[in-house]
Amino acid sequence: MRTMIIAIFGLLIGLVLGLAVDIHLPVQYSAYLSVAILAAVDTIFGGIRAMLEHKFDERIFLTGFFSNTLLAALLAFIGASLGIDLTLAAVVAFGVRIFNNLASIRHLLLFRKKIPFHNSSNSC
Amino acid sequence: MKVNTRNQSTRNIMAWTIVAVVFGAMMSIQYHDVELGGAALWSGSPDVASVQARLAAVRTYNNQLEQKMGRITKQVLQLQNQAIAQGGQTAQIERQLSAARILAGTVPLVGPGVQVTISDGKMDQVAMAQFITHDWDLRSVVNELFAAGADAVAINQARVTAATGIFCVGPVVRVGSMRLGPPFVIRAIGSSGVLRAALDLPGGPLDRLRSANRGLSVSSPYAESVVKIPAYQAPLVPQGNGGTT
Known part of the structure; x- marks a missing residue:
């Protein structure tokens, strides 16, 4: 629980940091950042689920977070270079995973026991 | 054992905090750009993004060409100055030419x-x-x-x-x-x-x-x-x- 509170503080710090520091991505990179954010959301929900399942490993979580976001952005970039809208694929894939994880978290919170739901573990 | 679990929890907290800070910064940067209306989202108008990229590319290329032109002009001027310094038949002509260039405003x-x-x-x-x-x-x-x-x-x-x-x-x-x-x-x-x-x-x-x-x-x-x-x-x-x- 304490971890979550500190994490929310971290989130607030990050938000304030991003708003205070006047960084602007060039317009053409904005799509990549949006896909990266989606990947980040996916990883975070995966991490929450893994914590509830007592399978959390911070090394997997951290590496998964950064590699997922970077890979998602890279995939979108390659897609844009080739003229294929791979962002769409990322949005669909991550969307499905996010909802899976959310459902799993809900089950875990409701029944406080592990219910087989999805074959992935840490989801990173 | 106790030390170990404690270590584990601080490491967890560290991981979550790092992730949360980065995630928050990403979100707020994106929010900023979307707020400004400049951000072309994945489903929005990819055309704007590609045209923008193209414009940027053309601008950079133009800049490069201009720099190259400046370098070459400088070289040409240097060579002409050398020719003037060496004297001889061409020196007089070169001198006239550089005066004419100043008048014409090409340098x-x-x-x-x-x-x-x-x-x-x-x-x-x-x-x-x-x-x-x-x-x-x-x-x-x-x-x-x-x-x-x-x-x-x-x-x-x-x-x-x-x-x-x-x-x-x-x-x-x-x-x-x-x-x-x-x-x-x-x-x-x-x-x-x-x-x-x-x-x-x-x-x-x-x-x-x-x-x-x-x-x-x-x-x-x-x-x-x-x-x-x-x-x-x-x-x-x-x-x-x-x-x-």
Whole structure:
């Protein structure tokens, strides 16, 4: 629980940091950042689920977070270079995973026991 | 064992905090851009993004070409200076050629000179035309400078040559092919004392601009030891649309 509170503080710090520091991505990179954010959301929900399942490993979580976001952005970039809208694929894939994880978290919170739901573990 | 679990929990907290900070920063940066309306989202208008990228690419390419041109021009000038220094038959011709180039305005110049700034007066709905800087104002100053023996004159970034027209186009002044807006910084290379005296002449161009009660703010000309004047930045021969040569 304490971890979550500190994490929310971290989130607030990050938000304030991003708003205070006047960084602007060039317009053409904005799509990549949006896909990266989606990947980040996916990883975070995966991490929450893994914590509830007592399978959390911070090394997997951290590496998964950064590699997922970077890979998602890279995939979108390659897609844009080739003229294929791979962002769409990322949005669909991550969307499905996010909802899976959310459902799993809900089950875990409701029944406080592990219910087989999805074959992935840490989801990173 | 206790130490171990404690370690584990701090590591968890560290991981979550790092992730949360990065995630928050990402979100707020994206929010900023979307708020500004500039962000083209994945489903939005990919065309805007691609056109933007293309424009940026073309701009960079143009910049590179311009830099290359500057380098090559510098090399050419160096070689010509060498030729002059070596003397001989070609030296005289080269000297004439470089003088002609200065006249034609095809080379950037650096030297001592003067600088004067003319800014518009405060606009008024009734008598707006009175308070803005007009083409003849600039022309009179430029003519005075040339008459006083200036080697080269520039208004803002536009080199004024024999083939340069100065005329009004709506609210801006066109100098050659460039449209300029106030404040107009007129720079001239030449004997700075003479140029300054010519501009400061009682009844001279600056005096007339100041005394016309038009609210123009005209700085007093000041001599500078290093005045940089760019080369003419457009084809010297007017390009018509008709395609006749």
